[in-house]
Amino acid sequence: MLKISIFLLLCCPLWVFAQKKALTHAVYDGWKSAGERKISDNGNYILYAINEQEGDGRLFIRGLYQADSMIIENGYNAIFTPDGRYVISKIKPPFADTRQAKIKKKKPDEMPKDSLAIIVTGTDSILKISRVQSYKIPEKSSEWLAYQMEKPLRDTSRKEAKPDSLKKQVNAWASLADSVIRRSLNNIKGKIKKEQVLAAAEKAAKIIEKKAADDATRDAGDEASPGSPSNEGNELVLRNLVTGKENRFPAVASYLFDGYGTVLLIETSPDKKDSTSKACIILHHLQTGIADTLLKGFHDAASFRFDEGGAQLAFTAESDSSDKALQKFYKLWYYKLGDDTARIIADKNTVGMMVGMGISENAKINFSKDGKKLFFGIAPLQPLKDTSLVDFELARLDIWNYKDDYLQPQQLKQLNAESKRSYLAVMNLPKTGVVLLGDIDAENCSLVNEGDADWVLAQTSSGNRQSLQWEGRPRWTIYMINTRDGGRTLIKKNNLSAASASPGGKFVYWYDPQEKNYFTYNVQTGSLKNISAKISVPLYNTEFDMPDYPNAAGFTGWMQNDSLVLINDEYDIWALDPNARQAPVNITAGNGRKNKWVYEAYHFDSEQRYFKMGDTLWLSHFNKINKEAGFSMKVLGSAVSPQSFGSAPYSYPSVVKAKDAQMFLVQQSHISASEIYAGNSFHHLKQMTHIADQQKKYNWLTAELIHWKMFDGKMSEGILYKPENFDPHKKYPIVFYFYEKNADGLYAYKTPAPSASIINIPYFVSNGYLVFDPNIYYKTGEPGASAYNSVVSAAKYLSQFPYVDSAKMGIQGQSWGGYQVAYLITRTPIFKAAGAGAPVANMTSAYGGIRWGSGINRQFQYEKTQSRLGATLWQRQDLYIKNSPLFFVNKIKTPVLIMANDQDGSVPWYQGIEFFTALKRLGKPSWLLQYNGEDHNLVERRNRKDLSIRLSQFFDHYLKGAKAPYWMTRGVPATEKNRDWGLELDNAEAN
Secondary structure, eight states: OHHHHHHHHHHHHHHHHHHSBOOOGGGTTTOEEEEEEEEOTTSSEEEEEEEETTSOEEEEEEESSSSOEEEEETEEEEEEOTTSSEEEEEEOOOHHHHHHHHHTTOOGGGSOOOEEEEEETTSSOEEEESSEEEEEOOTTOSSEEEEEEOOOOOOTTSOOOOHHHHHHHHHHHHHHHHHHHHHHHHHHTTTSOHHHHHHHHHHHHHHHHHHHHHHHHHHTTOOOOTTSTTBSOEEEEEEETTTOOEEEEEEEEEEEEOTTSSEEEEEEOOBTTOTTOOOEEEEEETTTOOEEEEEESOSEEEEEEEOTTSSEEEEEEEOSSOTTOSOOOOEEEEEETTOSSOEEEEOTTSTTOOTTEEEOSSSOOEEOTTSOEEEEEEEEOOOOOOTTSOGGGSOOOOOOOTTOSSOHHHHHHTHHHHHTOOEEEEEETTSOSOEEOOBTTBOEEEOSGGGTSSEEEEEEOTTOSTTHHHHSSOOEEEEEEETTTOOEEEEEEEESSOOEEOTTSSEEEEEETTTTEEEEEETTTOOEEESSTTOOSOSBOTTOOSSSOOOBSOEEEEBGGGOOEEEEOSSOEEEEOTTSOSOOEETTTTHHHHHTEEEEEOOOOTTOOSBOTTOEEEEEEEETTTOOEEEEEEETTOOSOOEEEEEESOEEEEEEEOSSSSOEEEEEEETTEEEEEEEEETTEEEEOOOGGGGGTTBOOEEEEEEEEEOTTSOEEEEEEEEETTOOTTSOEEEEEEOOSOOGGGTTOOOOOOOOSSSOOHHHHHHTTOEEEEEOOOOOTTOHHHHHIIIIIHHHHHHTTSTTEEEEEEEEEEETHHHHHHHHHHHHOSOOSEEEEESOOOOHHHHTTOEETTTTEESHHHHHTSTTOOOSOTTTOHHHHHHTOGGGGGGGOOSOEEEEOOTTOSSSOHHHHHHHHHHHHHTTOOEEEEOOTTOOSSOOSHHHHHHHHHHHHHHHHHHHHOOOOBHHHHTOOOGGGTTTOOOOSBOTTSOO
């Protein structure tokens, strides 16, 4: 009996696994994942969403100190009020309702709309309001909520007048007009000329007839209302969350609270059917209910900004021209509590303004923290459009000039931003007059010490932009510009990295990638110092393998009063004297390098600009060897080493801390689950979600780290994914997927989802494949050979395992991975099927191509970054040719599936075409998927689903012997496009 029991226990797990289903493509839409998550400032409550990929979601609100919870179906975009007493959330319509409305091609106004939920935490109280467009609460007040409604639904109960009825009304008005005109003619006969009489009569008749038509249409049910097209704005509701009292404001175009919730700014729109109606800017005082009209009768207003205390307001507005004017001149308006109305304080004619410049309506406005300075933007006045030009007679072309800063495609991509570009200016209140700070050679200006400093930091790439084409990074000239008189002080020219100002404004600092050190500029003394020269360990990623300067390992922040700056090496964190007088101090005591832990500091409070002595520095640590992660803490100013909370075989992609309490909301991930936990210590985290329950019925996957020796004798690592029901006595087909280095993601969760470009690992593994993701290590000039050294050595190593079917190995990659797939199959026939997404096949033609998503040239990619050739085409033609699959396509023996989309913004589309047409000419089994209107990676979900099916069909055919679908055996001719997708299996096809 005992022997039988032991036998059953040993066999039970295998029996359980055998009952689990394989994932199918049908599971994607309903697969759930954790979405948004927040924790109240006081740490008493959390909220998080669990959403289906394409479907509905649920918002959970839970107490951490008492067992209360609430679920909001389809809740999203939720926030806590600062006191944690309320949750405000939007609610999406049910997915099925929206889908059905799309099928019926409903107009935008007729589509299902969002609702708003107001929840009182710790209770069952919830108020839902239908058809809400947007909402806002003050940043630092918990008393007020403003929400804007959608347009009201049209009243369908009113019967529309029939055409005959409308015609009768118009005719009646015309008859009346004729009668009135005849009587008027009798009264003025002989007093004015006959021609004047006829002209007046004709004009009067037209006015009366138009009035008749307008009235008849209005009587037919299209009367003016807050939701009618004649109104630009919608109703705004102001609600006191404590009392529940509401005020309503019609035709609101925009609205804004001040930070402390003392006033609400409301911009209203005029009713275009009412000639007396005017746009207004109203300031509603929340405690008294008094409303002040700051401005009335303008055409456009923008860039509203309160100062820190809500006592001052500034904005831009234009009021002198008509709505359709070809040229508009904006003015800067200012209001201070106690004033009667807003007043103009700057326009194009103000003292200090440059000729030909005006106030920009596109620039952000900022007050300094102390409220003594007002920063805004100025921009060139746009010339009047020449209306005498005949559009269809004008040539259409782009002119490329070798002296241009940027190539034409990049200029066109930046056209909208450049047309709205502004340059920083300041007014030193209460003085009048403008001080210009930015200019075409100081285009990037940033405030220092929240605007309280008497200077701004300006940086320009002017004069260094052409080299961006081949260097891939701009060179910066850095200035200090005085806010009192606009005077400039040059800090450094042609810097390889951008600079920043210290929080208190005492220093300008930057990392120099060429020198591999940090530098500071002392604002008071003008001295330039290398502040990290005495640190003997690298401050950059020593595994960086591109032919360029490596970037910094990391930056942690500043201490109060700019006394110390905290920077990272590969593992640890250092405190540096910004004046380079004191020796650097390793504040993590070398524990990082000793344990192979990479420390990174959390910045939980977005408002915290610097650290203070005695503050707790919360740290993550990641083990570079075993890939485990954990948490540590360091008390700043203390000589004690960081306290570790241990490491575990998990990753932690998201950690949130309560602003005013030691309470954490943590996402903990592993290949088996990704769940949300909460607690007041990293030692005591309570599981909040059980999302992984959805996968219990499916054959899931495991992940393990594999090490092997590459052909060059060096060790490498990668992740091997196996099915949950893995049987070591069985042989499995295997697919190699790779992109740069992914082994550090050993404990990342993999979500079943339709593919944007690559195989979905959970799907393939659940369906009986092994998947291996090897790291790739590169040598300059040899990207193809480096991939061969890394990937093929891994394939040779794994083929020795008894459970790996070495005759059924596939390979798949996208973009840079797609290039390497294309290259590898020219070097070896070991792979029986290959999927290459957006591959570069010909580096000689791709070198001079354009990345159409940004408009920039691709030369830098080959000389400095990912393609790693390290030379120009004319310097080393041999490198471009030997690394290009196209020149060796005749050696390919592996069937290959290519994806190259016609709107790819990263890899030129023609690269996939060059590759495919060469394969086709040589009769090599090959297919090209071109998704219409799609980018580098697929965006539309319908296309992602389609690609997922085709990838599985392709590999199943060559690695499992499954029947091929029609799109592979017969193709889909253009005449059948959008009627037949060729996904059905071809039963006549021999295996």
